[in-house]
Amino acid sequence: MVLRSCCKFGPVLVWFRLGYVVLLWLCVTHLRCARAETKTVVQKDAEFDVTYNDTVTSDNQTIYAFNHTVSRNKTEGVRVTVNILSEGAESSPILFVVRQKQAVLSFQVPLILRGLYQRKYPYAHVGRTLCQPPTRSLTETQYFFVDVSTLSSLGTHYQLRISRVDSFTLHTDKKFSFTASPSQPQYFKYVFPDGVDTVIVKVNSEMTFPCSVMSIQDIQCPVYDLDNNVAFIGMYQTMTKTAAITVQRKDFPSNSFYVVVVVKTEDEACGGPLRFYPLRPDELIDAGNRSKILDVVVSPAISSDVYVMGMLFCLGIFLSFYLLTFLVACVENKRSVDRPTVVYRKPGVTPVSPYEYGSFVDNASTLSSEAITDSIASDANYGYMGQETLKRRPFLTAIHHVAIRIERSLESVAGRSRQESLSSIEEDDYDTLADIDSDKNIVRTKKYLCVSDLARKDKRVLSKKYQIYFWNIATIGVFYALPVIQLVITYQTVVNVTGNQDICYYNFLCAHPLGNLSAFNNILSNLGYVMLGLLFLLIVLQRDIIHSRALDRNDLNALECGIPKHFGLFYAMGTALMMEGLLSACYHVCPNYTNFQFDTSFMYMIAGLCVLKLYQKRHPDINASAYTAYACLAAVIFFSVLGVVFGKGNMVFWIVFSVLHILATMLLSTQLYYMGRWRLDSGILRRIVYVIYTDCIRQCSGPMYIDRMVLLVMGNIVNWSLAAYGLLKTPNDFASYLLAIAICNLLLYFAFYIIMKLRSGERIQCMAMVCILFTAVVWGFALFFFFQGLSTWQKTPAESREHNRDCIVLSFFDDHDIWHFLSSIAMFGSFLVLLTMDDDLDNVQRDKIFVF
Template identity: 80%
Template sequence: DTFICSLLWLCVTQFVCGSGAEGETNNVIQKDAEFDVTYNDTVTSENQTIYAFNHTVSRNKTEGVRVFVDVLSQGFESPILFVVRQKQAVVSFQVPLILRGLYQRKYPYSHVGRTLCQPPTRAASETQYFFVDVSTLSSLGTNYQLRVSRVESFTLHNPVHLLFPLAFIFLIFHVSHYNFFSLPLSLSFQCPVYDLDNNVAFIGMYQTMTKKGAITVQRKDFPSNSFYVVVVVKTEDEACGGPLRFYPLRPDELIDAGNRSKFIDVIVTPAINSEVYVMGMLFCLGIFLSFYLLTLLMTCLENKRMKKREVFQIAADMSPAETGKTQASPYEYGSFADNGSTLSSEAITDSATSTDNNYGYVEQSLDSVGRSRQESLSSVEEDDYDTLDDITSDKNIVRTKKFLCVSDLSRKDKRILSKKYQIYFWNIATIAVFYALPVVQLVITYQTVVNVTGNQDICFYNFLCAHPLGALSAFNNILSNLGYVLLGLLFLLIVLKRDIVHNRALVRNDLNALECGIPKHFGLYYAMGTALMMEGLLSACYHVCPNYTNFQFDTSFMYMIAGLCMLKLYQKRHPDINASAYTAYACLAGVIFFSVLGVVFGKGNTVFWIIFSVIHILSTMLLSTQLYYMGRWRLDAGILRRIVYVIYTDCIRQCSGPMYIDRMVLLVMGNIVNWSLAAYGLIERPNDFASYLLAIAICNLLLYFAFYIIMKLRSGERIQCLALVCILFTAVVWGFALYFFFQGLSTWQKTPAESREHNRDCILLSFFDDHDIWHFLSSIAMFGSFLVLLTMDDDLDTVQRDKILAF
C-alpha cells in the first residue's frame, strides 16, 4: 500500500510540475520574503513562485498573520492558486475568488485576505517558517500583488487564560454601524481557521447575526486554553431575512457584490458560575413548594373546622340528655354491606322524605337502595341502555323546558356517569404517553445535532440569557417549566382529597352528598391536572431546541386544557348531556391537526385560510345549535327546511322572541367573537397560526366563564370567600403573565439572525429571562384557574338540585 501511494504521488507531481504537452519545463522560483512588504509579480503556467517567511513565536503570546492578495488582471478563466504551507496546516485559495449565493449566483472577488493562526508551541520561543506558493494554468502572464502582515490586535483585550478557571465564557457581539448585512460568526478551537463565506460553518460553533449575537463557550470546548473568533460578511443577505437581489441575466453571469463592510464590537465576559445555577434551582423549587405548604396548612385548618362541626352536631342532635332517647346499635336496625354503602331491608321505612329516625340514623327509600345496589354492578355500562325513564317523562319535554334545573339534567345513574367521566383521565394519560415518547426522542436528536455540528441557527434561543448545563443549551428555559408539573401534581392531590371526602359522605348516606349541590364528578378534574403536567413536560421539550418544526409540542396540551375547562364548566350544570371523552378528544385532535397544517401551509396561503374560516364558522354555528337546544335536534337532510320553518313561525309570523334568552345572548356573543376572529385571520393571515388558534380557544373559554359567573350571580347564588380570592388572585397573575409573554425574546417565524435582534439579558437572579417568568406566572395562573373551577360552586353543597338553575 505504501509503495502504491508513493507511485501515485509521483505520477501526480510529474503531471502537475513536470513537462507539459509541448515538452516545456515548469520553473520554480523561491524567494525569501519579509513582512509588511508589497510584492508585485507576474505568474504564468511556466513558472511557480514560492515566498518563504519566518517569524518568531512565543508560548505566552498569541499572534496572527494576514495574507493579502490582489489580482490586477481581469481574466477569470485561469485564476491564480495560492497555497499557504505552515506548521500543521495548509490553506489554499484561488484569486479571483468565486463565492456562490442563492440559486448558484456567482460573486467574484479580486482582492482577498486570509488569516493564519499561530500553531501551538511548547518552547518559550520558536522560529517557525511558512511558505506562500503562487501558480496558475494561464499561459499569459497574470499580475498580482502579495503582502503579508502581522495582525496586531489578534488577541482580545480579555485574555482567555485569565478566564479559564471559570466554567463558561460569554461572548457578546454588537454592530456599531448598522446596515443590513448578514454576518456569520464562528468559534474555532483549532488551526487552521475557516474564514470564508462558504466554509466558516465547517468547524467549531456557528451562528448568523445582523445587529447582535451571543455565544456561550463551555470550558470543555477549548482544552487548548484558547479559541478563535471568526466574523465574516456574507455575499447575500437572504440568510438573515434581507431583500432578494436581482436575478442574473445568464446562468454564468458574475455579480458585483459591492462594498460590504461592518464595524462590530466583540465583548468577552465571564458567564455565571455554579452559585447562580444553584440559586436559580432553589428559587424555582421554593416558589412551587410553597404552594404545597400553603395547601397543607389550609387542609389542616379545614379538617380541624370539620371536626369541631361534627362534635357540635353530635352534641346537639344525638345527646341522650337533650333527646331523652338511648342510642341503639346499628346492628339492631340495619347491617352495612362489606363496602359500607348499602343498608339491609330491615332498616328501610316507607317514607322517602324522612330525615332522622328515632335512633338518629338517616333512612333510605327503596329507590335509593335499588340505585345503590345497581351502582355495585361492575358490568353496567352507559351504552347498554338509556338510563332516563322515558315512560314517565320524555327527554324532549324535560330538556326543552323554559327554566331547567340541575335535577332535570342529572337523572342518569351516578356510577355510570362517573365511569363515563373517568374515561377522560385514562384517555389523556394514554395520549400523553404515546405523544411524549417520540417528542422526547426528537428533541434529544435536535440537541445532539446542535452539539455535534455547532450550528446555533437550528434552535431559536434567547442567546443573551441561555445558560447551558451538560448537553442542554438553555437549561434555564427548561427548569422554569417545573411549575407546570409540580402544580399539576398538587391539583391532582387536591382533587383526590375531595374525591375521597365525597365518597366517604356517600358511604355515610349523607343527604347533602346524595341530593344537594352540583353533582360531583372528578374525572375531568383529573384530566385537567394531567394535562397541566404534560404541558410542562412538552414545553420543556420544546425549549430544548425551539424551532419551526416542533412548536406544536408547546401548544398541543394548551388546546386540551382550554377544551377540558370549557367541558368542565358545561358539565357542572349539564352532567347528563356533556360530551363523551371520545368525542371531545376527537375534536381536540382535529384542532391539533389544523394547527400543524397552519404552521406548515398557513403562511400566505389564501386557500388554506378560506377553508379554515369556513370550517370555523360552520363549527361555531353547529355548536351553538347543540347548546341552544340541549342536544334535542337532528342533523339530516331536512335541517334547512326546519330552520326556515322556525324562522318563519317564530320570527316573521308571530314576532316572538327566543324561548331561552340567556342562552341566546351567550351564543350570539360567541358567534360574534368567533366570526370576528375568523375575519381577522382571513384578512391578516398571521404567521403564528398556532398562537392564533390558541387565542380562539382562550377567547371562547373566557367568554363562557364570564357568562357562567354572571348567570350564577343572577340566579341568586353567591361566591364563597375562597373562590373569590382564587378568582382575584388568578386574574392578577394572568395579567402579569401575559405582559411577560408578549415581550417576544425570540421568534422562529423569522430567520435566526432576525430572531437574535429580540434577544435580551436575564432580568431575574441573572439566570431567568422574561419568558421564564412567563412560565412561572402562567403555571401559577393555570393552577389558580383550576382551583376556581373546583371551588366556585361550593356554596351550593347544601342546596337541593331542583332549586339550582341550569344555564
C-alpha cells in the first residue's frame, strides 16, 4: 500500500519541486535587478593626453569613451596610465577593463605580481600599451572604452590618462631609448623593409639590475607584456645589460613583429641575490624602485652571400692542407726514389747494460792506458755515457768502450751474420740460463734498455693488438654519437617551439641561423676537425702501405731498424679527431652545461691516445691494451659527468675525487717505473715498507732508473698540485678542470720525451722541427681566442650574454669559431709531430736506440 501511494503522488512531488526552483530564481533575479538599480553607471567622452582624477566605489561605475583615427600607412601606439592615490588600496583593488574592436585588456590596480616562492609585489602605478589591430581601410575611426569599477564600499581615488605613443614603430639602424618597470612594460612594432629577410634586435642598458626580459611576438592581441605571462608566446631572453635575438621574416606572416621589454619583479633569473624572504606566503612586499633605462636598435642581419663566403672560406682553409700535403708527399716520394737504401749504424751508440761490464774485465786489464784513453775520447759524447758519466764512473766506461772495440773486431774476423749483429740479446750479456730468451723480467731489469729489448713480441700479434684501438674507438664513436645527435635535435626543437632562448648559451651577437639551426656558423667551423682528421688518416694509411710493402720485400730497415711501426693508435687518433669535430658541432647546436660533456669526451680520448702513442714508441711490448685504456678513459668521462652534475660546491665530491686522483697517479707511477713488474695484492704494503727500509733507511741508495724517476717525481708534483687546487678552489667548470689535468700530463710527458731524445744523441729532422714550431705557434694563437670567453654556462644566461661580441671574420665567424679553426689545425699538427718526430731513427738499428 505504501508503494502504491508513493507511485500515486510521485508526479505531484516533482511539480512541487519544480515550482519551488522557479520561485527561488525569480527572487534572486529580483534582488539583482534591485541592486543594479542602485548602482550608478556614468559614461564620459574622454580625450587623449588629459589626466582624469576621479573616485570609484561599489555604487558607481565609470566608463570613459575614446575615439581616434587609425591610418594604414602610419602606426601609433595608445598607452593607458593609471595611478592609485588612496591609501590601503591593496584590500580593495580597482578593475580597469579596456574594450577595443578586436581585443579586451583588463588589469587590477594595485597590480599584484608574484615572484619566487610566490612572494607578492603590489604596484600602484601601472602603464600598459594597447595592441593595435590591423586595418584594411586607408583611414578608419576606432572606438575603445575604459571601464573603471570596484567592489569596495569606500571611495578609492585614482588618476587615468590615455596618450599616444608617437615613436611606437622602430626604424632600421635607429636607436631608441625608453624606460620600463615591472608594472609599466614597453613594446614597439617593427616592420620588415623590402629586401630585408633577417634582422637582429638588440636591447642594451647601462644598468645591470633590475633583471629584464626581451621578447619577440607576432602582431596579435593580446600582447603578453607582464612578468607572469611574457614567456607564453614568441621568443624571449632574460637580460642584464644586453640581449640580442635574430628574427627571420619567414616566421612572421604579417612581415612585422612586436619587441616587448619587461622588467622582472626579482633578479634571481639574472644571477642577482635573493632580496629577503617573506614572513608569510601571502605577505605583500614593497617592490621598491625597479625602473630601468634601456635602448633598442634593429639592424639587418647578414645576407645569403655572406653565408656562401663563409662556407667557401672554411672549405678553402682546410682544402689547402690537402694540397700542401699532396705537394710534400710528391717531394718526399721523389727524394726517396733518388736516395739509395742504406742501413745506417751510428758509431759509438751501443748502450751498456750492467751485465756487459763483467764480460770483459779480464780482457780490459791487459790493455794499455793509452788505448783506454783513446777509446774514451772518441766515443764519450753520446747518450748516457757523456762527460759527467765519465767523471763518475771512468773504470766502467773504459770497459764499455773496450767491449765496443772487441765486438767490432769479432764482427770483422768471424763474419757474423747481420741478423746476429742487429740483436741486442747476446749470449755473453747474461748468465747462462735456460729461460734467457723468454723471461721478460731478465730483460727489463737492465739499467739501460734498448728498443729491441722491448720489441721482442711477434709483430703480427702486436699489430692486431694495436688495431683494436681503431676498431674500438670507431664502435664507441658510433654508439656515442647517435644518441647525442638525437638529443641535440630535441634541444633545438624545444628552443624553436618554446621560444626560450635561455636554454642555449650562444654568442647571440654573432649567431647566424640556417634552417632550424640557431647558430650555423658555430657548427660549420667544426668542419676542420673532420677534414683534418680524415687527412691524417690518409697520411697514416700511406705510411702503413709503404711499411707493409717494405716488410713484404724483407727490407732490413723496416724489419730491424727504427722505432717499431704500429699504426693502430694513429688510426685511433685520426678517428678521435673526426669524432671530436662531430660532437663539438652537436654541442654547439645548443651549448649548455648539461651537454658540455659531448664537447670534451673525445678530447680526453685524444689526450689519452697521444700519451699512449708516446709511450708505445719506446715500449711497444708493454703498452696498455685497448680494453684497459678505454676502460680508464670511460672512468674519466664518468667522473666528468659526476663533476658537472654534483661537483659545484660539493666538498664531499671534491675530496673523493682528489683522493682517487692522487691514488691513480701513484699507481700509474709505480707501473711506469717498474714497467709492469709489480703486483697489486695483499702484500703490496709489506713490500713497500721493505723497499723503504732497504733503500732509504738501511742504506741510502739512489734510484736505479734515474730518468724515469725524474719524470715520475715531476708528474706527481704536477698532479698533486692540481688535486690540491681543485680541492681548495672547487672550480665550477669541472669538465675543463679535468681536461686541464689530461693536457698538463700530456705536455709534461712530451717535453720529457723531447729532452731525453736530444740527450740520447738523437736529432729531430727538418720536417718534424717545422711541425713542432708551426704547431706551437698555432696553439698559442688558438688559446688566445679560446680565452676570449664569448659565453659561459657557469653563469646565468643573462650574465653570459654580457660577454657576447660581434663577428670578427667576414661578419660570419666569431672568436670561438677562430678557436675551432686554429685548434683543429694545431691538433693536426700535433699528430704530425708524433708521426714524424722519430723519422731520424728509421735507419738506426733498434739495439742502438735507447728506451726512456
